[in-house]
Amino acid sequence: MIIKNKSIILIINLALIFSSGCAYFNYFYNANQFFDQAQSEILDLKDGEDFSPTIINLFNQTIDRCNIVIDKYPDSKFVPAALFLKAKSHFFKKDYVLSKSTLENLSSFDLNDFQIMESELWKHKSNWYILNDEKIFSDIKKIIKTSKSLQKNDQKLILLTSYLTLSQMYEEIDMIDSSLYFLNKRSIISKDRSSRMKESYLIAEKAYSKKKYDIALENFKKTSNFHPSIKINEYSNLMVIRILRELNQLDEAASKIESLINDEKFNSIKPELLLELANLLSSQNKKDESIDVFQQITENFPKTIFSAEAYFKIGNYALDIEKNYSKSKKMYENVELEFPSSIYVSTSRLRIKEINLIEVYQDSIKTYIGYINKDSISVKNSLEDKISFFYYSIAEIESFRFNHIDDGINYFNIIVNEYPNSSYTSKSLFSLYFLYDKKSNDKLKIDTRNKLLKDYSDTDYSRFLSNSIGIKIKDLAGEKMLNAEALINQNPTEAIILYKNILEDFPKTSYSSSIILSIAHIYDFILNDFHSAYSYYKLVKENDPLSDQAIYASKRLNIMDKADSMLPDSISQEN
Numbered sequence: 001m002i003i004k005n006k007s008i009i010l011i012i013n014l015a016l017i018f019s020s021g022c023a024y025f026n027y028f029y030n031a032n033q034f035f036d037q038a039q040s041e042i043l044d045l046k047d048g049e050d051f052s053p054t055i056i057n058l059f060n061q062t063i064d065r066c067n068i069v070i071d072k073y074p075d076s077k078f079v080p081a082a083l084f085l086k087a088k089s090h091f092f093k094k095d096y097v098l099s100k101s102t103l104e105n106l107s108s109f110d111l112n113d114f115q116i117m118e119s120e121l122w123k124h125k126s127n128w129y130i131l132n133d134e135k136i137f138s139d140i141k142k143i144i145k146t147s148k149s150l151q152k153n154d155q156k157l158i159l160l161t162s163y164l165t166l167s168q169m170y171e172e173i174d175m176i177d178s179s180l181y182f183l184n185k186r187s188i189i190s191k192d193r194s195s196r197m198k199e200s201y202l203i204a205e206k207a208y209s210k211k212k213y214d215i216a217l218e219n220f221k222k223t224s225n226f227h228p229s230i231k232i233n234e235y236s237n238l239m240v241i242r243i244l245r246e247l248n249q250l251d252e253a254a255s256k257i258e259s260l261i262n263d264e265k266f267n268s269i270k271p272e273l274l275l276e277l278a279n280l281l282s283s284q285n286k287k288d289e290s291i292d293v294f295q296q297i298t299e300n301f302p303k304t305i306f307s308a309e310a311y312f313k314i315g316n317y318a319l320d321i322e323k324n325y326s327k328s329k330k331m332y333e334n335v336e337l338e339f340p341s342s343i344y345v346s347t348s349r350l351r352i353k354e355i356n357l358i359e360v361y362q363d364s365i366k367t368y369i370g371y372i373n374k375d376s377i378s379v380k381n382s383l384e385d386k387i388s389f390f391y392y393s394i395a396e397i398e399s400f401r402f403n404h405i406d407d408g409i410n411y412f413n414i415i416v417n418e419y420p421n422s423s424y425t426s427k428s429l430f431s432l433y434f435l436y437d438k439k440s441n442d443k444l445k446i447d448t449r450n451k452l453l454k455d456y457s458d459t460d461y462s463r464f465l466s467n468s469i470g471i472k473i474k475d476l477a478g479e480k481m482l483n484a485e486a487l488i489n490q491n492p493t494e495a496i497i498l499y500k501n502i503l504e505d506f507p508k509t510s511y512s513s514s515i516i517l518s519i520a521h522i523y524d525f526i527l528n529d530f531h532s533a534y535s536y537y538k539l540v541k542e543n544d545p546l547s548d549q550a551i552y553a554s555k556r557l558n559i560m561d562k563a564d565s566m567l568p569d570s571i572s573q574e575n
Helices: 014-020 023-043 053-072 079-092 096-108 113-131 135-149 152-172 176-189 193-209 213-226 230-246 250-261 264-283 287-300 305-320 325-338 345-371 377-401 405-418 425-438 442-455 460-468 476-486 492-505 512-526 530-543 548-566
Strands: none
Touching (some): 023 079, 079 096, 079 113, 113 135, 113 152, 135 152, 176 193, 193 213, 230 264, 264 287, 264 305, 287 305, 325 345, 345 377, 345 548, 377 405, 377 425, 377 548, 425 442, 425 460, 442 460, 460 512, 476 512, 492 512, 512 530, 512 548, 530 548
8 A cells, every 4th residue: 555645745735836826836736646646546456466557657757747846946845845756756666776866865955853754764665675684674663763753643654654664575575474563553553444444455465365364354354344445345245255265164154145145235246246155055065056056147147257157167067076078068168158268268178178088089999999809919909009098098187187086097997907918008007006095095006006016017117116115226316216206296396306407417317218207297297387298298209219108208299289289378277
């Protein structure tokens, strides 16, 4: 929040000034108007939002008018005020050196204690961004103590600016509790309810962004009842509901939603309230009831951002709960039809493509199975490998994209049990090991591990797993590889760094293909970084074109290319 400064800018009898027809006053008056307009625009910004070109232009016009007063009318009594206004404008434009140097020009004028104190305060504000010296904290706190000597109103102005400055500085060094403490102190001394509500809103926003939910809830409750802005009042009520839901205070959240839905004053946010109700019901595992509310939104508020979200949620329900892929695809298609700029469009498109791929793979499996008994043994082996590829691709989508773990397990087991000699069997066992671990099924996890190590000991997946469970690695590269593997789930980014270090330190290691594939896997299935995964899969092929890893990478690249051709860049935008 920005404070209108009432200090160095003198209190003027406008009637007398206008009657005198002073040109320098007109320039100064215009400078004030531009500055106040810029401040008004800033107040409408969300926390952390950058200044618009309009705001920057208003500050530039302020500076231009102040320069005219300073340069053309150096003997005017408005020069100190113009210098200060110019300095503040530079500050808000982030020209901190210019702001400080402008303030230093005030030393040649006869200023009172309040004006001197305020000028020093703004110098400290600029110095914080120039020097980033934590000594500035104590400098500002000294000003707070010294302000006790000022008249009451002047002291309040110093305190308001000081508390806000300290709050911003503490936030920038990630001392959130201290930041909120000074914001609260500022709120306490605000002169009226309107100002206090603006302060409470700022506290609520900052607290919520830092997951200080109790503080956020307390202050959003205040602004939900008393904030002078209708929009902020509505938004605060919605935030109260969301925080209650996040704090698992579901009964209170439900009661709040019901009261607002039945209050005509909140008709403008009724679709948002219905969304909150549907999400609340879903969190209470009342899935059917939540779907009823989502459908109500699609019927009563069509072609809106809310109906788009509702269709997306219905699509998820059809996919995750009903396993009705045809219905879910239709719902996902409706998302873009309802509101093309919805944040759910890219994910909906990707889901549609993945469902289409499953359908294509299932049809291909039926076709190849029909031919499998009609050809020679060599052709049969080739067909079984193709069938395994289709099953593996479906299993990947089901397990790692749709989170249908049991379905993925079933498809991987089809490969293991029916096509034990395929090039995808060891990879399937490795995937099963991971999924059983995720399900905490220790028996099946151990059985799968033993089968992989015993029957497929020659594969990289077997070697990789043996290393991960503690088989002694005699070479240094192998030991480092084991360390990297141990970090995959807890810290995938650090695992990637370690893998890359191995490649750099041991460029000719026999593990290189496995390491590159591991990096690709992390990007692909853990970090969901489509483009990085794609580049490392390509690198696997280039590193050892005839390896098992290269064959797998080629198949994975084909899947990605198919999805990407249907939806450019969508995979990188997922979630």
